[in-house]
Amino acid sequence: MGIKERRIREKEMRQQQIVTAAKQVFLHKGLKSATIEDIAIEAELGVATIYAYFKNKDELYASLNLITLEYLVDQVEIVYHNDSLSIEQKIIKFKDAMYNTFRFDPVLLRNIFRVELEETLTALSRELLEQINQLTRKILTMFANIFDEGVKQGIFLPRHKMLFVDIMWSTFAGLVIWEGAKTAINPKKDFFKSSLDEAFDIFLRGIKTGKATDKGKSK
Amino acid sequence: MGIKERRIREKEMRQQQIVTAAKQVFLHKGLKSATIEDIAIEAELGVATIYAYFKNKDELYASLNLITLEYLVDQVEIVYHNDSLSIEQKIIKFKDAMYNTFRFDPVLLRNIFRVELEETLTALSRELLEQINQLTRKILTMFANIFDEGVKQGIFLPRHKMLFVDIMWSTFAGLVIWEGAKTAINPKKDFFKSSLDEAFDIFLRGIKTGKATDKGKSK
Amino acid sequence: MGIKERRIREKEMRQQQIVTAAKQVFLHKGLKSATIEDIAIEAELGVATIYAYFKNKDELYASLNLITLEYLVDQVEIVYHNDSLSIEQKIIKFKDAMYNTFRFDPVLLRNIFRVELEETLTALSRELLEQINQLTRKILTMFANIFDEGVKQGIFLPRHKMLFVDIMWSTFAGLVIWEGAKTAINPKKDFFKSSLDEAFDIFLRGIKTGKATDKGKSK
Amino acid sequence: MGIKERRIREKEMRQQQIVTAAKQVFLHKGLKSATIEDIAIEAELGVATIYAYFKNKDELYASLNLITLEYLVDQVEIVYHNDSLSIEQKIIKFKDAMYNTFRFDPVLLRNIFRVELEETLTALSRELLEQINQLTRKILTMFANIFDEGVKQGIFLPRHKMLFVDIMWSTFAGLVIWEGAKTAINPKKDFFKSSLDEAFDIFLRGIKTGKATDKGKSK
DNA sequence: CATGAATGAGATTTCATTCAT
DNA sequence: AATGAATGAAATCTCATTCAT
Numbered sequence: 001m002g003i004k005e006r007r008i009r010e011k012e013m014r015q016q017q018i019v020t021a022a023k024q025v026f027l028h029k030g031l032k033s034a035t036i037e038d039i040a041i042e043a044e045l046g047v048a049t050i051y052a053y054f055k056n057k058d059e060l061y062a063s064l065n066l067i068t069l070e071y072l073v074d075q076v077e078i079v080y081h082n083d084s085l086s087i088e089q090k091i092i093k094f095k096d097a098m099y100n101t102f103r104f105d106p107v108l109l110r111n112i113f114r115v116e117l118e119e120t121l122t123a124l125s126r127e128l129l130e131q132i133n134q135l136t137r138k139i140l141t142m143f144a145n146i147f148d149e150g151v152k153q154g155i156f157l158p159r160h161k162m163l164f165v166d167i168m169w170s171t172f173a174g175l176v177i178w179e180g181a182k183t184a185i186n187p188k189k190d191f192f193k194s195s196l197d198e199a200f201d202i203f204l205r206g207i208k209t210g211k212a213t214d215k216g217k218s219k
Numbered sequence: 220m221g222i223k224e225r226r227i228r229e230k231e232m233r234q235q236q237i238v239t240a241a242k243q244v245f246l247h248k249g250l251k252s253a254t255i256e257d258i259a260i261e262a263e264l265g266v267a268t269i270y271a272y273f274k275n276k277d278e279l280y281a282s283l284n285l286i287t288l289e290y291l292v293d294q295v296e297i298v299y300h301n302d303s304l305s306i307e308q309k310i311i312k313f314k315d316a317m318y319n320t321f322r323f324d325p326v327l328l329r330n331i332f333r334v335e336l337e338e339t340l341t342a343l344s345r346e347l348l349e350q351i352n353q354l355t356r357k358i359l360t361m362f363a364n365i366f367d368e369g370v371k372q373g374i375f376l377p378r379h380k381m382l383f384v385d386i387m388w389s390t391f392a393g394l395v396i397w398e399g400a401k402t403a404i405n406p407k408k409d410f411f412k413s414s415l416d417e418a419f420d421i422f423l424r425g426i427k428t429g430k431a432t433d434k435g436k437s438k
Numbered sequence: 439m440g441i442k443e444r445r446i447r448e449k450e451m452r453q454q455q456i457v458t459a460a461k462q463v464f465l466h467k468g469l470k471s472a473t474i475e476d477i478a479i480e481a482e483l484g485v486a487t488i489y490a491y492f493k494n495k496d497e498l499y500a501s502l503n504l505i506t507l508e509y510l511v512d513q514v515e516i517v518y519h520n521d522s523l524s525i526e527q528k529i530i531k532f533k534d535a536m537y538n539t540f541r542f543d544p545v546l547l548r549n550i551f552r553v554e555l556e557e558t559l560t561a562l563s564r565e566l567l568e569q570i571n572q573l574t575r576k577i578l579t580m581f582a583n584i585f586d587e588g589v590k591q592g593i594f595l596p597r598h599k600m601l602f603v604d605i606m607w608s609t610f611a612g613l614v615i616w617e618g619a620k621t622a623i624n625p626k627k628d629f630f631k632s633s634l635d636e637a638f639d640i641f642l643r644g645i646k647t648g649k650a651t652d653k654g655k656s657k
Numbered sequence: 658m659g660i661k662e663r664r665i666r667e668k669e670m671r672q673q674q675i676v677t678a679a680k681q682v683f684l685h686k687g688l689k690s691a692t693i694e695d696i697a698i699e700a701e702l703g704v705a706t707i708y709a710y711f712k713n714k715d716e717l718y719a720s721l722n723l724i725t726l727e728y729l730v731d732q733v734e735i736v737y738h739n740d741s742l743s744i745e746q747k748i749i750k751f752k753d754a755m756y757n758t759f760r761f762d763p764v765l766l767r768n769i770f771r772v773e774l775e776e777t778l779t780a781l782s783r784e785l786l787e788q789i790n791q792l793t794r795k796i797l798t799m800f801a802n803i804f805d806e807g808v809k810q811g812i813f814l815p816r817h818k819m820l821f822v823d824i825m826w827s828t829f830a831g832l833v834i835w836e837g838a839k840t841a842i843n844p845k846k847d848f849f850k851s852s853l854d855e856a857f858d859i860f861l862r863g864i865k866t867g868k869a870t871d872k873g874k875s876k
Numbered sequence: 877c878a879t880g881a882a883t884g885a886g887a888t889t890t891c892a893t894t895c896a897t
Numbered sequence: 898a899a900t901g902a903a904t905g906a907a908a909t910c911t912c913a914t915t916c917a918t
Contacts, residue, residue, distance in 0.1 A: 032251035035887060046904040051889065159417065166397065167418045174393025178385060181332050198378065199386045206425030254912060265879040276913065470689040473908060484883045489910065550838070597855065604835065605856045612831025616823065619770050636816065637824045644863030692891060703900040714892065
């Protein structure tokens with residue numbers, strides 16, 4: 001039984017090894033340009049071994065995303081349901097959750113933002129895209145509800161809740177992608193977290209009415 | 220002489236025809252997935268004709284971007300040097316210039332944001348990237364100077380000028396890309412311009428100190 | 439216009455060249471074992487050229503068959519409707535039509551007889567098989583009608599018409615395939631046609647009642 | 658000693674298990690398409706276990722055939738040497754022996770008829786084919802002798818003995834293969850045996866002179 | 877000039893076979 | 898003895914680019 005367990009553990013490790021390599025390669029090359037051989041070399045395995053673990057390139061690509069996105073959904077849900085946090089605190093926590101997730105897996109962000117384009121994806125990954133869409137919608141809905149509450153309480157400007165969501169979400173994504181582009185040109189010390197924090201500060205300043213913020217529960 | 224001129228005009232038109240088609244196809248499929256045949260069909264020309272006008276695929280891709288980006292630089296420069304505009308008005312005009320440019324040519328934005336990534340590009344397009352970088356830097360420097368002025372005048376929060384540039388630039392890009400992603404999922408009426416305007420409103424609210432704004436010249 | 443026509447003619451010739459090569463290769467190796475490279479070499483063309491003319495291996499395989507089978511249907515139909523032939527004469531003519539067809543294209547016979555097996559076939563070739571089935575049924579139905587008539591006229595034994603069809607059809611196919619196997623072992627002078635004729639003689643002797651044959655029209 | 662015997666018995670059973678599975682899979686997929694994994698799954702064993710019992714795929718394929726064909730040779734020999742049977746009775750018995758053999762193992766028939774083709778086969782399987790040829794020739798020679806006797810006795814038409822053999826053999830094979838094709842299209846009740854019997858009836862009617870048949874011994 | 881056709885080079889995918897346990 | 902995992906080698910298919918007309 002010890003043997004069987006070790007086998008399973010080894011298999012999982014190998015899978016992880018492939019996933020990690022694939023993230024690297026997909027991040028640097030994109031879905032279409034990354035070759036399975038690239039991934040195999042990065043993972044220090046044979047090409048055929050990759051295929052022993054994942055049915056094809058798309059399927060491999062798929063699994064990377066879902067795992068991470070599900071993790072993000074979990075984090076956001078916990079914050080969303082935490083009644084001891086103020087609205088503003090929740091938004092800050094949302095930002096941190098996104099930060100943790102996308103720093104850890106930038107490929108996912110690229111997918112959510114359809115950076116690898118529709119037409120290039122095959123039947124299989126369409127299914128994946130649908131799943132990604134669904135999870136993304138789940139997250140955005142929670143964001144929207146929080147903003148809505150802020151508007152109702154009068155602490156945020158009276159705008160449609162989805163507007164705030166779009167801006168927050170886009171600003172975040174824009175910063176991550178732009179950060180990637182900048183460091184691609186000129187790799188240097190990482191000021192990203194502080195830029196992100198400042199951006200959210202400014203965003204919150206920008207949407208607040210100035211009315212006394214809620215000190216109490218948000219729900 | 221009329222004939223010679225017509226020849227030249229026809230040649231330019233043909234070139235424009237190819238550029239337009241190529242933009243379409245690259246936008247929908249990405250650099251790697253778009254085939255020369257796709258472009259030829261879209262342009263209603265033969266494959267070999269494309270090669271009569273552009274040395275190869277990368278070179279074609281390159282020209283698309285530079286043309287548009289140079290146009291953007293021009294627009295930004297005009298605003299930048301227009302002394303009759305207030306700082307805030309300039310920022311608004313910058314936004315509009317970006318809007319016009321990137322709505323017209325979203326592929327460029329993808330390139331500035333390194334969405335088609337480094338490793339995939341061949342020697343020739345590295346050169347292109349360098350040119351893009353240079354032009355981009357030119358634009359961002361002008362942005363930075365304006366923000367700096369605002370900070371010095373005390374109308375903007377005392378932060379590093381590049382922080383504001385990064386946030387503005389990222390927010391803009393994020394919105395464009397996110398808009399593309401959303402309409403890919405659910406094509407509907409286009410509220411993009413108003414979302415963008417609101418986002419900049421909020422951004423400006425967020426960075427202003429509250430001190431009376433400059434009514435006069437910015438330079 | 440002369441040029442355009444020549445182009446078309448050349449294209450057709452090239453297509454024919456590929457078809458001919460493919461028949462050869464498929465006959466000797468079978469669908470699964472034959473490689474596109476084999477066919478390309480046989481046709482003295484590049485691999486990619488084959489793909490310029492046929493979407494994929496299955497599609498190529500498909501076209502080979504349908505062309506020939508349709509030709510057989512035509513031949514059989516002409517005989518079938520020729521009122522000046524006696525029943526027995528028609529059967530002889532059917533045999534000759536089959537002989538001409540399958541000598542010319544033995545791969546088809548393999549397909550009709552499901553020699554390349556079901557499970558190995560892809561979606562496209564399933565569709566092909568359906569078309570083959572339909573055409574085959576058309577032929578067999580005509581055969582059946584002729585036998586039926588013979589039975590009704592009392593010149594053939596009173597058996598179910600499909601029995602005769604199956605036996606005639608199988609005997610024919612068996613001889614072709616067996617001939618192929620024998621000459622594979624020991625290529626020698628071709629006695630096939632005479633063997634086939636004798637086999638049909640014996641078959642006809644075997645099914646006739648002995649009653650005076652119809653001297654007149656069969657329809 | 659009980660243990661050693663059990664070991665041997667178990668080993669033989671395992672071998673049988675593999676052979677049975679392999680027959681199934683080869684029948685349904687053909688030599689080329691069938692994978693060792695398919696066979697392993699069908700046999701409910703591991704892939705590597707197959708290789709513990711058979712040197713490679715071809716060798717496995719080989720043994721399937723020889724075993725059965727040898728069995729057929731035995732059956733035919735018994736009939737052939739049974740002096741109490743008339744010529745016609747012997748032919749009937751030959752048919753039954755073939756029927757039993759090929760119904761039980763259709764893959765063999767495919768091989769005898771070179772349905773899996775020459776060029777695809779490796780050195781080892783060439784050797785196998787040679788063995789198959791030899792055994793087949795043995796059978797056909799016995800058939801030929803019987804027909805020859807019939808001709809000499811004047812009960813069969815004066816034709817070359819190999820002609821009769823070819824026709825009988827082909828008719829039989831044609832029926833088996835055609836039956837397979839038909840049931841692939843339209844699986845239904847199995848009338849095969851009766852069709853086969855009728856076909857042989859007709860064949861015998863066709864080759865007989867009409868002279869009183871031999872009531873006595875054929876040898 | 878414009879172009880259809882041909883193709884080399886390279887990517888994905890499959891599978892028989894080996895190997896370590 | 899039995900096996901799951903790893904992989905080299907080979908097959909299918911794609912596409913940027915060239916060439917002859």
